[in-house]
Amino acid sequence: MERFADEADVVIVGGGPAGLSAAIRLKQLANEQEKELRVCVVEKAPQIGAHTLSGACLEPGALFELFPDWKERGAPLNTPVTEDVFSIFTEKHRIPVPILPGLPMQNHGNYIVRLGNLVRWLGEQAEELGVELYPGYAAAEVLFHEDGSVKGIATNDVGIAKDGSPKDVFERGMELHAKITLFGEGCHGHLAKQLYKQFNLRENCEPQTYAIGLKELWMVDEKKWRPGRAEHSVGWPLDRHTYGGSFLYHLNEGEPLVALGFVIGLDYSNPYLSPFREFQRWKHHPFVASTLEGGQRIAYGARALNEGGFQCIPKLTFPGGLLIGCSPGFMNVPKIKGTHTAMKSGILAAEAIFPKVTAEDLDSQTAGLHVPEYSENLKKSSVWKELHAVRNIRPSFHNYFGLYGGMVYTGIFYWMLRGKEPWTLKHQGLDAHQLKPAKDCKPIEYPKPDGKISFDLLSSVALSGTNHEGDQPPHLTLKDDGVPVERNLAIYDGPEQRFCPAGVYEYVPVETGDGMRLQINAQNCVHCKTCDIKDPSQNINWVVPEGGGGPAYNGM
Amino acid sequence: MSGRVLVGVKRVIDYAVKIRVKPDNSGVVTDGVKHSMNPFCEIAVEEAVKLKEKKLIKEVVAVSCGPQQSQETIRTALAMGADRGIHVEVSGKDYETLGPLQVSKILAALAKKEDAQLIILGKQAIDDDCNQTGQMTAALLDWPQGTFASEVSMDGAQVKVVREIDGGLETIKINTPAVLTADLRLNTPRYATLPNIMKAKKKKIANVKPADLGVDLTSRLEVLRVDEPPQRQAGMKVETVEDLVEKLRDTGMV
Numbered sequence: 036m037e038r039f040a041d042e043a044d045v046v047i048v049g050g051g052p053a054g055l056s057a058a059i060r061l062k063q064l065a066n067e068q069e070k071e072l073r074v075c076v077v078e079k080a081p082q083i084g085a086h087t088l089s090g091a092c093l094e095p096g097a098l099f100e101l102f103p104d105w106k107e108r109g110a111p112l113n114t115p116v117t118e119d120v121f122s123i124f125t126e127k128h129r130i131p132v133p134i135l136p137g138l139p140m141q142n143h144g145n146y147i148v149r150l151g152n153l154v155r156w157l158g159e160q161a162e163e164l165g166v167e168l169y170p171g172y173a174a175a176e177v178l179f180h181e182d183g184s185v186k187g188i189a190t191n192d193v194g195i196a197k198d199g200s201p202k203d204v205f206e207r208g209m210e211l212h213a214k215i216t217l218f219g220e221g222c223h224g225h226l227a228k229q230l231y232k233q234f235n236l237r238e239n240c241e242p243q244t245y246a247i248g249l250k251e252l253w254m255v256d257e258k259k260w261r262p263g264r265a266e267h268s269v270g271w272p273l274d275r276h277t278y279g280g281s282f283l284y285h286l287n288e289g290e291p292l293v294a295l296g297f298v299i300g301l302d303y304s305n306p307y308l309s310p311f312r313e314f315q316r317w318k319h320h321p322f323v324a325s326t327l328e329g330g331q332r333i334a335y336g337a338r339a340l341n342e343g344g345f346q347c348i349p350k351l352t353f354p355g356g357l358l359i360g361c362s363p364g365f366m367n368v369p370k371i372k373g374t375h376t377a378m379k380s381g382i383l384a385a386e387a388i389f390p391k392v393t394a395e396d397l398d399s400q401t402a403g404l405h406v407p408e409y410s411e412n413l414k415k416s417s418v419w420k421e422l423h424a425v426r427n428i429r430p431s432f433h434n435y436f437g438l439y440g441g442m443v444y445t446g447i448f449y450w451m452l453r454g455k456e457p458w459t460l461k462h463q464g465l466d467a468h469q470l471k472p473a474k475d476c477k478p479i480e481y482p483k484p485d486g487k488i489s490f491d492l493l494s495s496v497a498l499s500g501t502n503h504e505g506d507q508p509p510h511l512t513l514k515d516d517g518v519p520v521e522r523n524l525a526i527y528d529g530p531e532q533r534f535c536p537a538g539v540y541e542y543v544p545v546e547t548g549d550g551m552r553l554q555i556n557a558q559n560c561v562h563c564k565t566c567d568i569k570d571p572s573q574n575i576n577w578v579v580p581e582g583g584g585g586p587a588y589n590g591m
Numbered sequence: 592m593s594g595r596v597l598v599g600v601k602r603v604i605d606y607a608v609k610i611r612v613k614p615d616n617s618g619v620v621t622d623g624v625k626h627s628m629n630p631f632c633e634i635a636v637e638e639a640v641k642l643k644e645k646k647l648i649k650e651v652v653a654v655s656c657g658p659q660q661s662q663e664t665i666r667t668a669l670a671m672g673a674d675r676g677i678h679v680e681v682s683g684k685d686y687e688t689l690g691p692l693q694v695s696k697i698l699a700a701l702a703k704k705e706d707a708q709l710i711i712l713g714k715q716a717i718d719d720d721c722n723q724t725g726q727m728t729a730a731l732l733d734w735p736q737g738t739f740a741s742e743v744s745m746d747g748a749q750v751k752v753v754r755e756i757d758g759g760l761e762t763i764k765i766n767t768p769a770v771l772t773a774d775l776r777l778n779t780p781r782y783a784t785l786p787n788i789m790k791a792k793k794k795k796i797a798n799v800k801p802a803d804l805g806v807d808l809t810s811r812l813e814v815l816r817v818d819e820p821p822q823r824q825a826g827m828k829v830e831t832v833e834d835l836v837e838k839l840r841d842t843g844m845v
Contacts, residue, residue, distance in 0.1 A: 039786040041786070041789065077785075081605070081625055081627070082625060082626075084623075085625055151623070152623065155623065167789075169785060169788065172785045172788075190785055193782045193784070194782060202779075203779060204779055204780070204781045204782055206781070206782050206784045208784075208785075209784065209785045209786045211785075254614070290614070333611055497609055498609050500605070500607055500608040500609060500625060501607070502605075502606075502607030587605060587607065587608050587624075587625035589623040589624050589625070590623050
């Protein structure tokens with residue numbers, strides 16, 4: 036069955052901060068220079084912003100570049116940071132850590148934002164400029180010209196039943212061809228995964244390392260509300276060898292709303308660790324519980340984030356396309372900020388490709404345009420400088436003293452020398468390979484959720500609003516069906532039951548006879564990508580489900 | 592016969608989203624929440640498009656009453672195969688108090704204006720569960736109604752409707768013009784695919800104000816309060832039948 040195909044000048048995969056910044060910049064340039072330019076953005080979320088999840092403390096630099104008049108235009112940056120608090124938690128107490136100016140977690144001049152709302156606003160600005168936005172449509176396949184350059188993307192076929200057969204409502208996906216395709220799928224994109232292999236983009240960088248971030252929104256008692264206050268903690272409940280920490284931001288948007296969450300490095304080694312349950316028990320720390328008591332939880336979600344930084348940036352351009360945003364990964368890990376760099380990368384990409392896509396007679400070696408200027412300009416920009424300066428902070432964590440060694444390193448080398456030390460520390464390799472066998476580790480006794488401050492997994496997943504059309508093939512695919520029980524369960528006690536923040540993976544007894552099987556509850560998936568990252572056998576391959584499915588985050 | 596079918600489509604909060612009551616108990620939170628076309632309206636659109644594909648009717652017009660965002664809902668109907676759309680602008684306080692009676696008056700006025708042969712609606716909306724608009728519209732127009740339709744077939748100027756009722760299935764034959772409301776098993780709505788969404792951008796959506804149709808939006812109903820359903824209390828396990836009877840007596844149930 037033939038697929039319908041359409042042509043655009045630029046196709047952008049992913050309607051997040053990077054993709055929308057690129058789209059906006061392209062149309063701003065086109066309108067300035069009175070040139071025609073068809074820019075199409077495909078986004079798997081049902082509406083722009085529905086799959087966006089972040090803390091977030093935003094550095095507004097890149098937004099200023101896109102829209103110097105962002106305030107007048109009503110960008111939802113309503114909460115300047117007024118108080119910055121950093122603590123090391125012990126089980127019952129906290130040790131305050133002074134945030135001296137110059138330390139990465141200092142937030143003066145930044146805004147606490149609900150990133151989903153900012154992304155929605157960016158989407159509105161993009162549409163006004165003439166960008167064609169298509170939320171609810173997932174890019175499932177990369178298309179190639181005969182010469183091997185990228186031709187565009189295709190959306191997935193819809194109306195396929197669970198067993199793979201076509202239903203009555205079966206429809207083929209559509210092909211969107213472009214002179215150049217920008218891939219901004221966010222952390223650990225599934226198309227980017229294919230492109231790394233296809234064009235060997237990772238041959239000169241380290242494998243990416245990640246963390247999982249879980250987040251909740253709470254309506255707190257007005258007496259506990261301190262708008263503009265940004266709190267961060269490290270320490271309890273994690274041991275010094277497990278990287279991670281928390282954030283708690285008091286928003287200032289007219290109601291006592293607090294955004295809080297917990298981040299755990301996915302290079303943890305104990306397969307009995309459950310990021311979700313660490314998050315839930317962290318909330319019981321007296322310093323946190325005092326804010327939440329009497330409040331009501333109104334949202335929940337989770338997403339993987341990059342931790343690799345400078346050492347893990349791949350080759351960014353290839354014939355017919357390039358990578359932007361958290362997909363290649365420009366997050367400043369100690370600052371835990373990646374939005375400003377993602378937006379900047381989108382802007383740089385747009386500025387680099389614009390002259391080439393609008394050139395009257397461009398002499399291109401390949402059918403799909405290759406724009407290495409994007410990468411060259413990025414290397415000369417603030418993004419590169421910033422990432423280079425903090426490159427050693429995360430890897431410095433891997434020492435005998437763990438967290439404390441890392442903090443000492445940050446204090447000496449970053450605060451005093453701003454990352455000018457001549458060496459570059461390495462990460463440990465793939466996160467998936469860091470798990471120790473279950474027999475060498477101790478199971479962790481997690482407290483039961485109390486239903487007031489901490490909650491069970493399923494009621495949390497319900498709050499994410501996630502849903503998928505039930506009768507479709509599960510989008511969490513296994514390369515080898517035998518591996519989960521034979522390897523993951525046998526050696527690692529099935530860590531996917533614990534690291535998935537949505538309860539997708541369950542080991543259940545088989546219906547007849549002895550033994551277990553892996554049950555995949557694909558409908559619960561919140562598209563966080565943790566399973567694809569942390570599966571010790573690297574057997575799980577996350578592919579995109581029918582567009583429009585997934586979480587329904589609102590201002591997360 | 593004009594061969595024109597009016598289909599009503601309502602923009603509602605998506606069925607999978609967890610609803611939250613506003614802190615002042617005046618309603619539910621809708622700002623930024625994921626909305627989609629009412630599932631029964633999707634079925635209504637699908638039925639209308641199927642009738643057109645069978646060449647039994649000539650034109651499908653999708654109608655929605657609501658704020659600016661209702662246009663997205665109309666676009667989805669256009670992508671499913673409707674020919675053009677009518678957006679009846681209702682926003683602000685008027686939209687908060689918009690209910691089946693006002694919508695029926697609007698649909699009745701449009702049906703006369705457009706010389707509609709059929710009006711197909713969803714049997715109810717999943718936000719208010721009223722199940723009234725179809726019936727009220729038929730009454731205002733003095734047209735026959737075929738509600739809870741699980742099967743629709745046209746026979747000249749008449750429509751045969753199989754209705755889902757408490758006792759089973761009831762088959763009726765009614766004259767057109769008529770109002771039908773779609774029940775779950777009527778059909779499986781098709782996907783609004785990307786090429787069709789792109790084509791839908793070229794189809795026309797007319798903007799109309801209720802006042803232009805001579806409709807007064809004043810509501811005769813006032814919402815006093817909206818509350819969450821009471822929290823489910825945990826149950827209790829008992830060991831023996833004697834314990835059960837004792838507990839039933841203790842709590843005054845027996």
